[in-house]
Amino acid sequence: MTPWQFxxxxxxxxxxxxxxxxxxxxxxxxxxxDAVLAIAGEHGDAAxxxxxxxxxxxxxxxxxxxxxxxxxxxxxxFGQSYVHGRAVAAIIAERIPATLLLTxxxxxxxxxxxxxxxxxxxxxxxxxxxAAITIxxxxxxxxxxxxxxxxxxxxxxxxxxxxxxxxxxxxxxVHGLGAxxxxxxxxxLPALVLASQQLAAIVRLTRSGLIIELWSDHVRTARAKGLSxxxxxxxxxxxxxxxxxxxxxxxxxxxxxxxxxxxxAVFGWPGLGRLLLDALQSRDTPILLxxxxxxxxxxxxxxxxxxxxxxxxxxxxxxx
Amino acid sequence: xxxxxxxxxxxxxxxxxxxxxADWRRQLGRSRNAWVxxxxxxxxxxxAVLAPWLAPADPFxxxxxxxxxxxxxHPFGTDALGRDLFSATLRGARVSLLVAATxxxxxxxxxxxxxxxxxxxxxxxxxxxxxxxxxxxxxPRFFLTIIVIALFGPGLDRIVLTxxxxxxxxxxxxxRGETRALRGLGFLRAAEASGASPVRVLxxxxxxxxxxAALVVVGLAVGQVLLLEAxxxxxxxxxxxxxxxxxxxxxxxxxLRVAWWxxxxxxxxxxxxxxxxxxxxxxxxxxxxxx
Numbered sequence: 001m002t003p004w005q006f007x008x009x010x011x012x013x014x015x016x017x018x019x020x021x022x023x024x025x026x027x028x029x030x031x032x033x034d035a036v037l038a039i040a041g042e043h044g045d046a047a048x049x050x051x052x053x054x055x056x057x058x059x060x061x062x063x064x065x066x067x068x069x070x071x072x073x074x075x076x077x078f079g080q081s082y083v084h085g086r087a088v089a090a091i092i093a094e095r096i097p098a099t100l101l102l103t104x105x106x107x108x109x110x111x112x113x114x115x116x117x118x119x120x121x122x123x124x125x126x127x128x129x130x131a132a133i134t135i136x137x138x139x140x141x142x143x144x145x146x147x148x149x150x151x152x153x154x155x156x157x158x159x160x161x162x163x164x165x166x167x168x169x170x171x172x173x174v175h176g177l178g179a180x181x182x183x184x185x186x187x188x189l190p191a192l193v194l195a196s197q198q199l200a201a202i203v204r205l206t207r208s209g210l211i212i213e214l215w216s217d218h219v220r221t222a223r224a225k226g227l228s229x230x231x232x233x234x235x236x237x238x239x240x241x242x243x244x245x246x247x248x249x250x251x252x253x254x255x256x257x258x259x260x261x262x263x264x265a266v267f268g269w270p271g272l273g274r275l276l277l278d279a280l281q282s283r284d285t286p287i288l289l290x291x292x293x294x295x296x297x298x299x300x301x302x303x304x305x306x307x308x309x310x311x312x313x314x315x316x317x318x319x320x
Numbered sequence: 321x322x323x324x325x326x327x328x329x330x331x332x333x334x335x336x337x338x339x340x341x342a343d344w345r346r347q348l349g350r351s352r353n354a355w356v357x358x359x360x361x362x363x364x365x366x367x368a369v370l371a372p373w374l375a376p377a378d379p380f381x382x383x384x385x386x387x388x389x390x391x392x393x394h395p396f397g398t399d400a401l402g403r404d405l406f407s408a409t410l411r412g413a414r415v416s417l418l419v420a421a422t423x424x425x426x427x428x429x430x431x432x433x434x435x436x437x438x439x440x441x442x443x444x445x446x447x448x449x450x451x452x453x454x455x456x457x458x459x460p461r462f463f464l465t466i467i468v469i470a471l472f473g474p475g476l477d478r479i480v481l482t483x484x485x486x487x488x489x490x491x492x493x494x495x496r497g498e499t500r501a502l503r504g505l506g507f508l509r510a511a512e513a514s515g516a517s518p519v520r521v522l523x524x525x526x527x528x529x530x531x532x533a534a535l536v537v538v539g540l541a542v543g544q545v546l547l548l549e550a551x552x553x554x555x556x557x558x559x560x561x562x563x564x565x566x567x568x569x570x571x572x573x574x575x576l577r578v579a580w581w582x583x584x585x586x587x588x589x590x591x592x593x594x595x596x597x598x599x600x601x602x603x604x605x606x607x608x609x610x611x
Contacts, residue, residue, distance in 0.1 A: 015451075016458045023459070024467065031471035038471055138602075142594035144547050146554045146569055147587030154580045258462035262551050266573065277555065280470060288470050292463045299458050 001311040009307055013300045020296045021073050024289055025066055041285045044082045052079060078290035083282045088290040092275065098168060099271030103260050105187060106194035111249065114199045115242070118206025122241075123233060125211050133203060141200035145259045149193045149266035156189060163189045166268035190267040197259050198252060205248055209241035216240075243314055250306025254299040333494060333533045336609040338501050340532045347607045354603035360596030367410055368417040375407035379563050387579050397581035399571065408563050409585050415553075415564040416546055416593055419480055423545045424538050426484030427491055432534060434488070435495025436522060440503065450496070457489040462548055469557045476559040479552060483545050491537045498530045532608055539601035543594040550590045565590045 001009075028038040040052040053059060056079070057068040072079075078088035121133040140148070157165040168186050169179065213219060214237050222236040257272070264273030272291060279287035341347060348354045367374065377383045384394055386402040396405035438449035465482045472478055502508055502525070511521050552558055553566020554573075565586040572582030 012454065016455055019455045020459065023464070027467060027471055032473075138598065139591065139595065142543065142547075142598055143591040144550045144554070144566070144569075144587060146551060146566075147583060147590065150569065150572065150576060150583035150587065153576050154583070158577050254460040254462070258460070258548075258551070261462075262554065265555060276466070280466070280555070280557070283470070285470055288467055292460070292467050295460045295463045296458070299460055303458060 001308055005311075006308070009304055013304055016300055017074070017297070018070065020293070021070055022066070024073075024292060025069050028289070029062070038285055039079060039289070041082050041287075042283045048080075048082055055079065073293055078293060079286040081279075081284055081286050083279075083284045083287075088286045091287065092272065092290050092294055095270070095272050095275045098269060099257075099260055099264070099273065101183075101187065102190055102194060102263070102269055102271060103256050105191040106198065106260075107249070107256070109191060109195035110198035110202055111245075113195065114202030115206050115238075115245065117199070118203045119210060119233060119238065121203065121207040122210035122214065123229075125207075125214075130207075134207070137200040137203040137207075140196055141204070145193065145197050145262040146266055148196055149190070149263055152189050152193055153266065168270050186269075190263045190269050193266075194256070194259050194263045198249075198256065201248060201252070202245055205245050206241060209244055210237055213237040213241045243310070246313065247306055247310055250302050250309065253302035254295065257295050257298060333498075333536065333605065333608060336533070336605075338498065338505065339529050340608055341610070344532050344604075344607050348604060351603040351606065353599045353606075357596045357599030357601075357603060360592055361600070364413055364417055364420075364593050364596065368413040371410045371414060375404075375410045377404040377407045379403060379408035379411045387575065389579075390581050396585040397579065399579075399582060400575060405568070405581065405585060408568055409565070409589055411563045412565040412568060412586060412589065413593075415476065415559070415562050416549070416590070418476065419483070419549045420542045420546060420593075420597070422480045423484045423487060424542050426481075427488045427541050428534065428538055430485070431488030431491030431537075432495055434492040435497075435534075436499050436526060436530070438492070439496040439499025440518065440522060440526065442500070442503075446496070446500075449492070453489045453492045453496075456486060459486050461486045462551065465548070465552060466555075466557065469552070474557060474559055476562060479549060479557075479559070483548060487541050487545055491534060491541065494537050495530050495534055498533055499526055502526055502529055532604060536601045536604045536608070539597045539604070543597035543601070546590065546594050546597070 029035050031038045036049050036053050036056075036058055039056055039058070040049060044052075056072065057065050060068070076089050078092075080086065081088050081091055084091055117133055117137075121130045124130040153165060156162050164186050169182050210233070214233070216237070219232060219237045222232045227236070260271065261273035261276055263269065264271050265277055268274065272294075275287065276291055278284070279291070380403065382402045383404050384398045384402050386398060386400050388394060388398045388402075390397045394404050394406060396409055399405055399408075434449050434453060438446040438453075461483060464486060465479060468478050468482045469475075508521065508525055511525050516524070549558075550564070550566035550569070553564040553568075554570040556567070556570055558564045558567045568586035569583050569590075572579065572586070575582050
């Protein structure tokens with residue numbers, strides 16, 4: 001990607017960020033009741049509302065308000081949470097590590113499991129092994145994350161007792177190296193469930209891409225050279241088939257985070273999802289709006305990274 | 321949540337021949353996946369329409385002991401209050417069908433119009449519409465819907481509207497691509513040269529050729545929207561006036577230790593419905609790609 005292309009891409013991203021803030025602004029003002037309630041949440045006192053009103057310039061004319069709002073949000077100032085009595089940005093930042101641990105592990109598991117499964121299916125294309133993997137992926141792709149999560153809890157936490165049911169660590173329990181193992185034991189089920197949602201897409205994509213590649217001229221040439229089946233598949237056909245997989249993994253940031261909210265809700269994982277649920281219950285709208293902006297930002301950034309990576313891997317894209 | 325299945329298929333559709341086979345409907349009729357998918361969807365419609373007559377009990381009425389496992393009297397068991405889960409699951413089909421139908425109509429109308437107009441007009445109109453489409457594509461739908469519900473209160477209308485208004489970009493992109501490619505073909509030029517108006521060309525030549533591919537994308541989009549709606553219901557953000565599969569699963573959350581049937585059946589219903597849409601879309605993709 002040339003600097004010029006990257007600059008254009010970055011400008012598009014900035015426009016998208018503007019649009020997302022404007023959408024939120026419009027919704028806040030369309031919502032029934034005073035806009036200060038939407039921006040500041042309910043249960044506040046008069047002094048708090050006066051403070052928020054001044055901070056977001058809510059007495060100024062609408063265009064001016066929009067400008068203030070844009071500047072505030074772009075600076076990372078999402079306002080104060082009355083419920084927590086602290087800045088929204090700080091509250092959200094605290095929860096990011098737990099969600100990153102969950103989504104990062106899920107991403108690794110789904111890529112590490114999905115590609116070999118997709119390869120296995122493609123190599124057995126049309127036979128029984130392929131059918132089993134394909135049907136499994138199809139079913140997983142159609143099942144809601146919360147359902148898979150609930151069923152794994154019932155089976156592996158309650159029935160078999162292999163894993164803890166809730167949370168990220170045993171309360172007041174373990175220290176030192178044991179604490180790492182404790183977190184890992186808590187992480188296993190939620191990460192696997194979240195991974196399974198991504199896995200289905202990766203399996204399907206790897207399989208369909210590889211089947212097409214296995215029939216291509218350069219793979220036939222590799223075969224004709226006398227290379228083994230394994231080398232032809234993994235070294236010659238797979239890298240090109242993985243191009244769309246890489247794109248899809250990057251383009252799924254929003255999906256991954258939405259899935260994380262659900263999984264955190266079921267497993268009581270103390271990340272952004274838990275924060276969102278608590279904010280919904282206490283009608284803490286500043287937190288909800290802040291989460292909306294943070295997730296949007298993650299989606300935009302991951303889209304740019306995907307484009308850059310795609311251009312680096314596929315010169316045809318870079319020169320387009 | 322994901323537009324990925326749609327994107328995957330969009331790529332596959334691009335490599336398919338531009339003009340669908342003349343007998344694509346008949347070819348679809350020969351696909352087993354299509355029949356399974358259509359069967360599931362017919363059942364969904366049937367259950368949704370006939371729910372009050374099929375259900376043995378009022379889904380809100382207390383008809384037995386609380387938390388009793390599946391039995392002859394209660395095939396799906398009962399919930400904590402002793403309400404019949406079978407009746408509730410049947411009733412839940414209504415919300416899903418309503419969401420599916422409305423979102424499909426919205427997506428087809430907006431995405432179809434944006435795609436056809438951009439692809440046919442080309443130039444500045446196309447560039448502007450493409451920018452708008454890209455903007456909508458980065459909106460995180462799930463979180464946006466949560467904000468809407470938090471600000472405007474719960475209700476099926478706003479869920480359907482928000483999801484419908486944000487789910488059309490993939491369709492617009494596919495339709496735009498197909499329309500643009502069709503423009504270069506001989507029979508379209510011939511129609512234009514013989515004095516057919518743009519509207520006539522659109523209606524008679526472009527829409528019939530783009531429609532099958534559009535249906536694939538709509539089918540996949542509806543499947544994903546059903547999952548989103550269920551997730552919202554699970555989080556307790558659904559319409560409190562209506563029983564939905566997601567909200568049933570959400571109510572099961574506190575009883576996972578004692579009542580496995582509470583999460584099992586509503587989730588099974590959602591999976592089946594989504595699978596129905598996905599199978600039909602996959603079958604149509606295979607026909608269009610000539611496999």
